[in-house]
Amino acid sequence: MQKLIKPLIQKNDSKIVMVVLDGVGGLPVNGKTELETSNIPNLDALARESACGLHVPVAFGITPGSGPGHLGIFGYDPQEFQIGRGILESLGLGLEVKKTDVAVRCNYATIKDGIIVDRRAGRIPTEQSRRLTEKLQQEIKRIDDVELIFAPGMEHRFAVLLRFPEPLEPDAAMVPDTDPQKEGNPPLSPAPMSKSAEKVSKVAEKLINKAHELLKNEEKANFILTRGFSGLPHIPTFEEAFALKSIAIATYPMYRGLARLVGMDTPSIEGSVEDEIRFLKQNYNDYDFFFLHVKKIDSYGEDGNFDGKAARIEEFDKLLPQILDLKPDVLVITGDHSTPALMKGHSWHPVPVLIKSPYVLGGLCSAFSERECTKGELGIFPAINIMSLALANALRLKKFGA
Amino acid sequence: MQKLIKPLIQKNDSKIVMVVLDGVGGLPVNGKTELETSNIPNLDALARESACGLHVPVAFGITPGSGPGHLGIFGYDPQEFQIGRGILESLGLGLEVKKTDVAVRCNYATIKDGIIVDRRAGRIPTEQSRRLTEKLQQEIKRIDDVELIFAPGMEHRFAVLLRFPEPLEPDAAMVPDTDPQKEGNPPLSPAPMSKSAEKVSKVAEKLINKAHELLKNEEKANFILTRGFSGLPHIPTFEEAFALKSIAIATYPMYRGLARLVGMDTPSIEGSVEDEIRFLKQNYNDYDFFFLHVKKIDSYGEDGNFDGKAARIEEFDKLLPQILDLKPDVLVITGDHSTPALMKGHSWHPVPVLIKSPYVLGGLCSAFSERECTKGELGIFPAINIMSLALANALRLKKFGA
Numbered sequence: 001m002q003k004l005i006k007p008l009i010q011k012n013d014s015k016i017v018m019v020v021l022d023g024v025g026g027l028p029v030n031g032k033t034e035l036e037t038s039n040i041p042n043l044d045a046l047a048r049e050s051a052c053g054l055h056v057p058v059a060f061g062i063t064p065g066s067g068p069g070h071l072g073i074f075g076y077d078p079q080e081f082q083i084g085r086g087i088l089e090s091l092g093l094g095l096e097v098k099k100t101d102v103a104v105r106c107n108y109a110t111i112k113d114g115i116i117v118d119r120r121a122g123r124i125p126t127e128q129s130r131r132l133t134e135k136l137q138q139e140i141k142r143i144d145d146v147e148l149i150f151a152p153g154m155e156h157r158f159a160v161l162l163r164f165p166e167p168l169e170p171d172a173a174m175v176p177d178t179d180p181q182k183e184g185n186p187p188l189s190p191a192p193m194s195k196s197a198e199k200v201s202k203v204a205e206k207l208i209n210k211a212h213e214l215l216k217n218e219e220k221a222n223f224i225l226t227r228g229f230s231g232l233p234h235i236p237t238f239e240e241a242f243a244l245k246s247i248a249i250a251t252y253p254m255y256r257g258l259a260r261l262v263g264m265d266t267p268s269i270e271g272s273v274e275d276e277i278r279f280l281k282q283n284y285n286d287y288d289f290f291f292l293h294v295k296k297i298d299s300y301g302e303d304g305n306f307d308g309k310a311a312r313i314e315e316f317d318k319l320l321p322q323i324l325d326l327k328p329d330v331l332v333i334t335g336d337h338s339t340p341a342l343m344k345g346h347s348w349h350p351v352p353v354l355i356k357s358p359y360v361l362g363g364l365c366s367a368f369s370e371r372e373c374t375k376g377e378l379g380i381f382p383a384i385n386i387m388s389l390a391l392a393n394a395l396r397l398k399k400f401g402a
Numbered sequence: 403m404q405k406l407i408k409p410l411i412q413k414n415d416s417k418i419v420m421v422v423l424d425g426v427g428g429l430p431v432n433g434k435t436e437l438e439t440s441n442i443p444n445l446d447a448l449a450r451e452s453a454c455g456l457h458v459p460v461a462f463g464i465t466p467g468s469g470p471g472h473l474g475i476f477g478y479d480p481q482e483f484q485i486g487r488g489i490l491e492s493l494g495l496g497l498e499v500k501k502t503d504v505a506v507r508c509n510y511a512t513i514k515d516g517i518i519v520d521r522r523a524g525r526i527p528t529e530q531s532r533r534l535t536e537k538l539q540q541e542i543k544r545i546d547d548v549e550l551i552f553a554p555g556m557e558h559r560f561a562v563l564l565r566f567p568e569p570l571e572p573d574a575a576m577v578p579d580t581d582p583q584k585e586g587n588p589p590l591s592p593a594p595m596s597k598s599a600e601k602v603s604k605v606a607e608k609l610i611n612k613a614h615e616l617l618k619n620e621e622k623a624n625f626i627l628t629r630g631f632s633g634l635p636h637i638p639t640f641e642e643a644f645a646l647k648s649i650a651i652a653t654y655p656m657y658r659g660l661a662r663l664v665g666m667d668t669p670s671i672e673g674s675v676e677d678e679i680r681f682l683k684q685n686y687n688d689y690d691f692f693f694l695h696v697k698k699i700d701s702y703g704e705d706g707n708f709d710g711k712a713a714r715i716e717e718f719d720k721l722l723p724q725i726l727d728l729k730p731d732v733l734v735i736t737g738d739h740s741t742p743a744l745m746k747g748h749s750w751h752p753v754p755v756l757i758k759s760p761y762v763l764g765g766l767c768s769a770f771s772e773r774e775c776t777k778g779e780l781g782i783f784p785a786i787n788i789m790s791l792a793l794a795n796a797l798r799l800k801k802f803g804a
Binding site for chain 1: 429430433435456460461462463464465466467468469470480481484485487490491742744745747748749750751752772773776777781782
């Protein structure tokens, strides 16, 4: 898609706003989905005059994580551009990952006589984990010429960046997980899986040993297990791929991190969706493309809280007129994946999407919902097409061929 | 697609008629599209009993030129088979391009002291351009062993074929445009971009110099700029790909030219759509596949003349019973792309398509329009699938696998 689009890109003054209602797609409980249950007059009215459809985030039947979910709607094939687990964990914990970094996600664990007896160190309290991680950061600032940046997570989890002085060779992060996956086994060795991974492997080994030395007197968290060694993926930026100056408006570090992967500006912001929209208005003159992320809808879905999820959708609906007042040339509203409260987690179901511009048919859907969007002019289509449609509706794509 | 189809092809006596209403797809003005506004009882009745849907010419959001638009509905992937600008221009000006030709589109320009001061020679009148092009043809019939065939175009435009005595190597047409794109610059050199392009480059250089010598006393058109050097694409013919003996019924040279690229017979015909249908009847016994091209719908769309476009659609509707009277085994009616009057040009929007045969569901659409076709049994699908559907409905495809 990007190869096809690139020679066709032209710039203009149009504004594209993409609102991602995280996990908005759902499934019926008592006959109606979360969207169908919620009272959302503004979204419904907008759907009636928009191009509607459902996007398939990765492929039929495939449940996407947040990484692939967002890459898809940003126009990047999530099967081609894969984000390492260490990278995603680090982004989620608010670390700013650089090109020379290798990211690792870690667990505190309990080891006894060389055998892992608890892979999660009894799920130690987050507060204790935070204290231990600060200790590691204080005591292990460098290993050889590599800087280490730690970030505490929930319970037994944390992440660490190995910041090398210069960019590494391809495959340099090919170091296996040391987590043996089952208690009663010794930890595995971070032996290099490629010649170019020797450097990272050595640093990992030293890190594991130093950490054990520092933690050896802890009752439970006396060892660390390392997983998901990974470097930044090579992804063309939004500027390179689409000639768009873009900004992410997101309060959760993970989503700012994902947006940073594709080169969006990602200022740290806090607050409610209303605060996000205020921020959108303040920055409206300075960018071409705005990614506005609404997190809480997904959170309630993950908790299996059907009514709570519906209420969060209603909350957004009340704020929608503020976005419409900006009169963006193209407004896209969709989710990165479905999170049916019924399933208490992400799912594979296609996600409702609406595209508002002067160049749509409209008039095919009576509401913004999974079932109404099946009647729309966009049909059921791969998520990566959303960006080409947004660009086309913004008149930012020239004709293909003569 | 073609690779899948080829081993399944079987011949029979069926007739397939494909009517291309150029640029038929539109967008609403005052709530209704051109198709929805026009009074087309015959098309609507046919849609009610046909398989309907919308085809995507190239990809979501991509606006096709006439070349890619037609290749797609002829069953050729427009991303795989790309038609050079020189070739398309030559076809549009009615030149018959051969396999040993390199086609170039040219502008008359004004040069002064080695600097291009007007890239379009003041848009000289077509009549003057025609006279100059005839002079070039008279004076430059050959360069070395290469025959030159000129064709005048509108205003400052013309095309020239460099007819080599034998087929050229791959990449032999890789010669850059000499148009500097901006006035105030010298013309660029037609330096070869590959080893195999040296021959073409040399001829181009001699052509440019000879033309300048002949034109040097012209007030405005004293130089030529060359663009879009290209040879014929290697496209399997309709006979090779689909085992169909095919004919194009089109009054505009461009569309006959495109049909010739895929090996259709392309007799020169003139007149109205009614004349085209008369010609269809006269030749009905002699071919398996008939491509009938209706141009004027697109022309009015390009002019932004909504009512004019709707009137041209109505005009075709009145003639449709004459085609139905032939009782073709398969009748396909669609467009090569959308040309909404609202946009005054081609657009990316999916194009309504109907396929009439004894083997369809039907009963899903109440009219032939963009919105009604979203309800059809074909859904929204890539244009290249139209040909396999046409062949299947003509019972010309065997079972795949046992």
